Amino acid sequence: TTQESTTYHGCIKNDRLEGAARRWAAALAEPSLERDSMVRELAAVHSEHAGHVQSDAHRTAAVSSERADPSHWFHQFITGSRETLLHDGDADGTRFAAALRAHWARHYCLTNMTIVLVSNRPLDELQDIATSCFASLPRRPSAPPCPRLTNTPAPPLFPQGPETCLIT
Incomplete structure (x- = not known):
């Protein structure tokens, strides 16, 4: 997961590609999103955060985020x-x-996804697999994608101008 996107990937044998793609599409189309699983993921996110709090890179990013224009997505977290x-x-x-279910319903749709199948199979075959497996994912053209760094105009990060901060 980065500030712009989440990437899921896996390595499988070529002869199992279509089955794996079907299972992955089903998981994206209708994730279980059970509360107990979400609470475990919340604990994992918190643990990852706690492990980064003392790092200089994290502290620098946190200061930049705090100082960013409040209307810019970078200010959020x-x-x-x-x-x-x-x-x-x-x-x-x-x-x-x-809230997580609402986020999934709004953003996890084919309109906001890029799906890549990498294999030594012929391109026509890969396209057929992608189409047959992922075409049934919901399309929500009215659901805007999460803001992107490169495509979305945003206010300047630091409208007050550049400044040097000393982090101790």
């Missing part, structure tokens, strides 16, 4: 933690689970 993802009164993760 650097990494998530239990505190940023669970709001007051959501100790059991119910609202978090509902």
Whole structure:
């Protein structure tokens, strides 16, 4: 996962490509999104965040994010933690689970995805597999993609001008 996108990838044997593509498409089309699984993922995200808090690179990015124009997407967050993802009164993760489901429904659609199959099979065969497996994914042209670094005009990161910050 980067600031712009999430990439899922896997390596499989060529003779299992079509079956794997079908299973992957089904997982994208109708993920289980069970609350217990989400709570475990929340713990993993928090653990990853806690491991980065002391790194100089993370601290530098956090200062830049905090100083960025509040209307710019970069100001929103650097990494998530239990505190940023669970709001007051959501100790059991119910609202978090509902928000994650809403995010999936809004953004996880064919319109916002790039699907790549890499193989030594003929291109026509790969196109047939991609079309037959992924064409049934929801299309939501009204769902805007998450803001992108390269395609979305955004206000300047630091409208007040460049400045040097000392991080200790």
